[in-house]
Amino acid sequence: MNQSTKTNSTKKESTENDNSQANARTISSILTAPELAEIDHEISHAPTRSAVAIDALKIVQKHHGWVSDESLSGLADYLDMSTAELDGIATFYSLIYRKPVGEKVISLCNSVTCWIKGYAQLEKHISRQLGVGLGETTTDNRYTFLPAPCLGACDRAPVMMVGEETHLDLTPEKINQILEIKGGQQG
Ligand code: FES
Numbered sequence: 001m002n003q004s005t006k007t008n009s010t011k012k013e014s015t016e017n018d019n020s021q022a023n024a025r026t027i028s029s030i031l032t033a034p035e036l037a038e039i040d041h042e043i044s045h046a047p048t049r050s051a052v053a054i055d056a057l058k059i060v061q062k063h064h065g066w067v068s069d070e071s072l073s074g075l076a077d078y079l080d081m082s083t084a085e086l087d088g089i090a091t092f093y094s095l096i097y098r099k100p101v102g103e104k105v106i107s108l109c110n111s112v113t114c115w116i117k118g119y120a121q122l123e124k125h126i127s128r129q130l131g132v133g134l135g136e137t138t139t140d141n142r143y144t145f146l147p148a149p150c151l152g153a154c155d156r157a158p159v160m161m162v163g164e165e166t167h168l169d170l171t172p173e174k175i176n177q178i179l180e181i182k183g184g185q186q187g
Helices: 003-030 033-044 049-064 069-078 083-092 112-116 119-130 172-178
Strands: 104-109 143-148 160-162 165-167
Touching: 003 033, 003 069, 033 049, 033 069, 049 069, 049 083, 069 083, 104 119, 112 119, 119 143, 119 172, 143 160, 165 172
Parallel strands: 104 143
Antiparallel strands: 104 160, 160 165
16 A cells, blocks of 8 residues: 555545544434433444334434434434435334324324224214314323324224224224223214
């Protein structure tokens, strides 16, 4: 290696180190140390940094309740991905929230089996009882109401998740109990 090649290679390493230090500074101002520790743990047993994208998004969401544009962009840098790539994954995965949500998210399945088994009636019921439409949050910030693709329990349709819990064989009465709606209208 001649002197000029050596100098170029040293300069490149130095630039990479500078970039990685800059990224580390940026990410540490966006995500907390415990979040980064959890993400680093996932990275430590993954083939590439980008392979942990969904797990990393879930970690950010667990700590913040949702994934903001700023978190998404910082996380994309940290995982060596473009913001657009990571946003595509976050948008595709229906349980990652890109806007602030209430304390609990109601995810009502609107895929084919649940649709046939009464999705439309249940959607109207929940909207009427809580006073919110799909995509909205109740005024007390208790619930955000969202549609969801198949939740994997089609044989027990209609199905919804409330937070982490899955509820099966739904009826309007059962929904009232689950959401602790007292004396609500039926249907
Ligand atoms: S269609 Fe609703 S759980 Fe599969």
